[in-house]
Amino acid sequence: MLISHKSADERFMTEALKEAEKAYREDEIPVGAVVVCNDRIIARAHNLTERLNDVTAHAEMQAITAAANHLGGKYLDQCTIYVSLEPCAMCAGALAWAQIGKLVYGASDPKRGYTKLSDQILHPKTSVIKGLKADVSKEMLQAFFRDKRSGI
Numbered sequence: 001m002l003i004s005h006k007s008a009d010e011r012f013m014t015e016a017l018k019e020a021e022k023a024y025r026e027d028e029i030p031v032g033a034v035v036v037c038n039d040r041i042i043a044r045a046h047n048l049t050e051r052l053n054d055v056t057a058h059a060e061m062q063a064i065t066a067a068a069n070h071l072g073g074k075y076l077d078q079c080t081i082y083v084s085l086e087p088c089a090m091c092a093g094a095l096a097w098a099q100i101g102k103l104v105y106g107a108s109d110p111k112r113g114y115t116k117l118s119d120q121i122l123h124p125k126t127s128v129i130k131g132l133k134a135d136v137s138k139e140m141l142q143a144f145f146r147d148k149r150s151g152i
Helices: 005-025 059-071 089-097 134-150
Strands: 032-037 040-046 079-085 102-107 127-130
Touching: 005 032, 005 040, 005 059, 005 079, 005 102, 005 134, 032 059, 040 059, 059 079, 059 089, 079 134, 102 134
Parallel strands: 079 102, 102 127
Antiparallel strands: 032 040, 032 079
């Protein structure tokens, strides 16, 4: 029996959310990403900006690098990236340069998401699915910042 695209997308987004949970436990902003090629996860990542003291160490950037290393090439046109939060302009630019085939993200980021600047940043052939499991991602982000404000 073939898996429908919707259930496959949901399954892989769940894996991205698991990466976001890892970030949360490591006191990083809870954003997670997975890169999928031929229905297999080839890269997993979460934010590492605090641990690496690197503002570019976003989940997407880490996942792009890991996926390119796995494939032995810089283009990810046959891949899908699942991200728990809408990518920022930097990450969207990197996804464009990698020519990602498909982007699926959870919660929108009205302050720092790439669509605030332009939804034309991505490669023209990249397809996008927005809002998958957005409620789960949004709640995790809100809980993280609530904990931060309360000093937990």
